Amino acid sequence: MPGHKYKGYTNDGRPLKIAFDVDGDDTPHELEAVAPIETAPRYTGVGKGLCFMSLSSGSSGNCAYLGTPRGGILIDAGIREPVKYHRKKKNPERQDVPTLDQAFAELERNGISRDMVKGILLTHAHQDHMRCLYEAVKACRCSVFCTMGVMAQMLQRCRISGRIRDQHVPIFKEIPFRIMDMEITAFETLHDVKSVGFSIEYEGERFVVATDMGIITERAAHYMSQANYLMIECNYDSEMLLTGRYPQMLKDRVMGEKGHLDNKVAARFVAEHYHEGLHYVFLCHLSKDNNTEEIALTTMRDALEARGLSVGDGSNDVSQRDRNVQIYALPRYTWSSWFVLA
DSSP states (O other): OTTOOOTTOOOOOOOOOEEEEOSSOSSOEEESOOOOOOOOOOOOSSSSSOEEEEEEEETTEEEEEEEETTEEEEEOOOSBOOGGGOOSSOOGGGTTSOBHHHHHHHHHHTTOOGGGEEEEEOOBOOHHHHTTHHHHHHHHTOEEEEEHHHHHHHHHHSOOOGGGGGGEEEEOTTOOEEETTEEEEEEEOOSSSSBEEEEEEETTEEEEEEOSOSSOOHHHHHHHTTOSEEEEEOOBOHHHHHHSSSOHHHHHHHHSTTSOOBHHHHHHHHHHTOOTTOOEEEEEOOOTTTOOHHHHHHHHHHHHHTTTOOEEOSSOOGGGTTSSEEEEEOOSSSOOOOEEOO
């Protein structure tokens, strides 16, 4: 099948680096080289490395936080707007998704204030990934980092203020850029709109976001296979989708090359590309109608155990710490556990 020829692919080139200094200034500046600015860490969580929390993950809304002791970023902003922005006509399915205010309150309970969010990475211009983007940008007084193609589609197709362009920092696929002490590389994913994943490196550890894609292309596989922490789409169980209530046209879209990722495809990829440096696999974007946490976790666990690997449940319980790899399904309608990764 096209897109699954990912074995043995290597990238010998090292693309140009672009750095953005977003510390203490509302407007990022493009620089040839940036030395980290030493400031006293404001992060009050446990540990000295990457910390991660999903704030919602699914077809109703997607948003996650990834940070270091100096601050962090939001990955997408598809949860609900603050209460004052709610319209009279509401989608009942989305009422279980946290509001932006609730998400920030939960981050603050883990030591992350709004001004510690230094940027928002946008994967693509679907409402469940950018619904409250403009409100989040204003609340954090930060910039949105996305490709020109994603920005153009967002302005053309989505209901969002055109002033979002004033906060846009253009990024380019496979050209790394920096936000604080994180080096970030966007890579193309195959979806029915312009879409990217992100490889985020901090002190030699890589967190990779790969969501909303029908198949895993060679370039996506290149970055995903290097992850120490992989957030991978497990959207649907094929049997549930085929026998479910979706009309055939929608089933074909979901299963197509520009649709979403099947549990079995995601599990096969992770099992085939497992390496000793892979510590966590976060299953994201589970469908409400065509998947369950139990099915997604079981499919992933079975594929990994078939390779002779021991699999933990991501709870950080003492009994789980000696496992080869941890797997955890990100909740659809609420925040996940708080993870200190490295």
